Amino acid sequence: MYGSAATTITIFAFVMTVVLILWRPKELNEAIPSSIGALLVIISGSVTLADFGQISATVSGAAITIMATIVMAVVLESFGFFLWAAEGLAARAKGSGIRLFWYVNLICFLMTLFFNNDGSILITTPILLILLQNLGLKNHQKIPYLLSGALVATASSAPIGVSNIVNLIALKIVHMDLYMHTIMMFVPATLGLIFLVLLLFLCSYKVIPKRLPLLSNKLWATGMDRWHHPLKNQPVSKLSAMSSKQRTRFMQKVLLFVFAVRVSLFIASYFEIPIEIVSVVGSCLLLGWRWYYLRMPPMDMVKKTPWHILIFAFGMYVIIYGLHNIGLTNWLVNFFSPVVQGSLFNASLIMGAVQSLMSTLFNNHPALMIGTLTLTEMNLDPLSLKIAYLANVIGSDIGSLLLPIGTLASLIWMHILRKNKVKITWKDYTRITIIVIPPTVLFTLIALFYWVNWLY
Numbered sequence: 001m002y003g004s005a006a007t008t009i010t011i012f013a014f015v016m017t018v019v020l021i022l023w024r025p026k027e028l029n030e031a032i033p034s035s036i037g038a039l040l041v042i043i044s045g046s047v048t049l050a051d052f053g054q055i056s057a058t059v060s061g062a063a064i065t066i067m068a069t070i071v072m073a074v075v076l077e078s079f080g081f082f083l084w085a086a087e088g089l090a091a092r093a094k095g096s097g098i099r100l101f102w103y104v105n106l107i108c109f110l111m112t113l114f115f116n117n118d119g120s121i122l123i124t125t126p127i128l129l130i131l132l133q134n135l136g137l138k139n140h141q142k143i144p145y146l147l148s149g150a151l152v153a154t155a156s157s158a159p160i161g162v163s164n165i166v167n168l169i170a171l172k173i174v175h176m177d178l179y180m181h182t183i184m185m186f187v188p189a190t191l192g193l194i195f196l197v198l199l200l201f202l203c204s205y206k207v208i209p210k211r212l213p214l215l216s217n218k219l220w221a222t223g224m225d226r227w228h229h230p231l232k233n234q235p236v237s238k239l240s241a242m243s244s245k246q247r248t249r250f251m252q253k254v255l256l257f258v259f260a261v262r263v264s265l266f267i268a269s270y271f272e273i274p275i276e277i278v279s280v281v282g283s284c285l286l287l288g289w290r291w292y293y294l295r296m297p298p299m300d301m302v303k304k305t306p307w308h309i310l311i312f313a314f315g316m317y318v319i320i321y322g323l324h325n326i327g328l329t330n331w332l333v334n335f336f337s338p339v340v341q342g343s344l345f346n347a348s349l350i351m352g353a354v355q356s357l358m359s360t361l362f363n364n365h366p367a368l369m370i371g372t373l374t375l376t377e378m379n380l381d382p383l384s385l386k387i388a389y390l391a392n393v394i395g396s397d398i399g400s401l402l403l404p405i406g407t408l409a410s411l412i413w414m415h416i417l418r419k420n421k422v423k424i425t426w427k428d429y430t431r432i433t434i435i436v437i438p439p440t441v442l443f444t445l446i447a448l449f450y451w452v453n454w455l456y
Contacts, residue, residue, distance in 0.1 A: 009044035010322040013037040017319055018362050022405045027415075030408065031308035034315030041322035051321060059317050061276045062168030063310040065265075066116055068279035069162075072258060073119045074304050075286045078296060084251050086127040090134070097209035101145060104128060105197050108149040112156035114258055116163045117397075120153040121409045125416045135212050139423055144204035147424065147432060148197065150413045151401055155196060158189040158397040158444075162265055162275065165313055166365050167393055170372040174389045178269035185390050188451045192398065192444030199436040257286065313365075320369040332374040340378065340388060345449050347384050351375070352391035352445040356399020364400040364407050368392060387452050391445055399441045402433050 017037035021030045041047050047055075076082065085107060093100035111120040128149055132142045157164035161171050161181040171181060242250065261282030268278045287298040323329070336354065340347045351371065358367035371392040375385055400406030404414050404426060417424055 003045075006044040006046045007326045010041050010046045010319075010326050013040040013044075014319050014323055014366070016040075017316070018366060021408075022363060022411070024411070029308055031311040031315065034312045034319065038315035038318035041319050044322070046322040046325045047318055051318075051325075055314065055317055055321060058172045059169055059313050060310070061274055062165050062172065063313045064276040065162065065168060065279045066118075066165040067305055067307070067309055068276070068283040069115045070119050070309075071283040071301055071305055072261070072286050073115050073123055074301065075283070075290050076254060076258070077123065078290055078294065079251070079254055080247075081251055081254060082123055082127050083130075084247060086131045089127075090131060093212060095212050097141075097212050100212060101148065101201065101204070101208055102197075104145050104149050105152045105200075108153040109156045109193065112153050112163050113160065114262060116165070117154045117157040117407070117409045118165075118412060120156070121150060121413045122416075124149055124153060125413055126420075129416075129420050129422065137209065140207060141209050142422060143424055143428060144200070144208050146413075146417065146422065147429065148200040148204065150410065151200065151433070151436075152193060152197060154401060154407055154409045155193055155398045155440075158192070158393055159186045161185075161393075162262075164397060165309065166368045166396065169313065169317065170368055170389065170393065173369075173372045173376060174385060176386060176389065177272070178275060179266055180386075181390070182266065184386060184452055184455065185393070185448070188444055188447035189394065191447050192394070192440055195443045196398070196436055196440040199440065200432070203432055203435055254286075254289075257289075258282075261286075316365055317369060320366055320373065323370065324373045328370065329374045329377050332370070333377045336374070337378045341380060341384065344384060344387050344452065347380070347388040348391045348445045348449040348452075349442075350391075351388045352395045352399065352441060352448075355392040355395025356402070356441055357395075359396050359400030360402045360406045363405060364396040367400070368396040371396070383452070383456060387448065390448055390452075394441060394444050394448065398444060399437065402430070402437045404429055 014037065017033045020028060020033035024030070038047075042049075089100065089103050089107060092103055108120060108124050111124050115123070125146070128146055129142075132145060157167060159182070161167040161178050167181075171178065261278070264278045264282065265275045268275050287301065290296050291298060336350065340350055355367060355371045358370065361367075372389060375388050375392070378385075378388075380388060401410065404410045414424070
């Protein structure tokens, strides 16, 4: 259908884009290589202008939803919510390094559920850096908290589809609503996360300090002067003047509102209301609350919101659509279809393993798109399609963590650590992930098979 020139240019565009995204020379914004790659694919003719309508419909809603949740994260940071959360972590640890380990992973899990994996990394990593620095821990003692927090924050996008932009795009492709995704995925993915944290704890037990100094309110008292979060531009003087109890009551109200917005996404999905509408309304209401309470107009969101996410997602999908059109998915279908059809167990394990491998080597964004498009061409029965898709998500969200290049969230995390002069080498990273990630993926895929079997 497509000439050799179109095929060569499309493959070159894909390889070039992935290499530049992972390499990021001079902190190159990921939207730039994806835009250039998309332009090359269009010029080659493997994606026509007629394809744009379908691409726009698939990508735009997911991108808007993710950007709206990032806006909410920026507003909460303006309220000082995350510094307050760090203070709470220190207080609840009660001087125990082991207790702090479990609380760190809990807050990273919750932040991803409330926002998304990239936003969770961007928010929690600086919080943990400030907390661990105030505790006076050495570099090797910080690694268990930082690494486990990053792995859990990224993997926590698996239980609900709304926590990851690529999950939302894939949901659209297989015509699965958010409600059905959560029913089938939340239990096995959460069990997988618990299994992951247990393995991380066993691997890090000897390094985790058993006793920590008590910080009490030290973080809030000194944090506002030292706080250099990448989303923050100005202090919150009104909240700084609050007592600890007043601040806690205020933050609880904010958290309750965010939780209500999150629940509304599932209600909207159930009634087939576009979830991006609910996300935008929720972020606008929170912006209005901030304007009223802190006298901060919403215009700063124009600069703070990462609009390039929409460009990146659109460009990446154009490239993947080009690979689909030149026959990559047909090859994958012919290779894997015979062993996947007719067996839910094979559909779960094989597709999850393949997706893990592709995500580790090529980054999970393009990998999950390729995997999902492949599934739609296999002529699977509805249940097999769903379990194979969910296995793909497990491979994309958890299996991709084997190497730091597997997800954009991991790359953001490594960049933040370097900026703050915390040394975690690839050897430090893979020494843990090679032990915990493969068994976690296998455990979660098996749990998915038995859970879906029990449901249906």
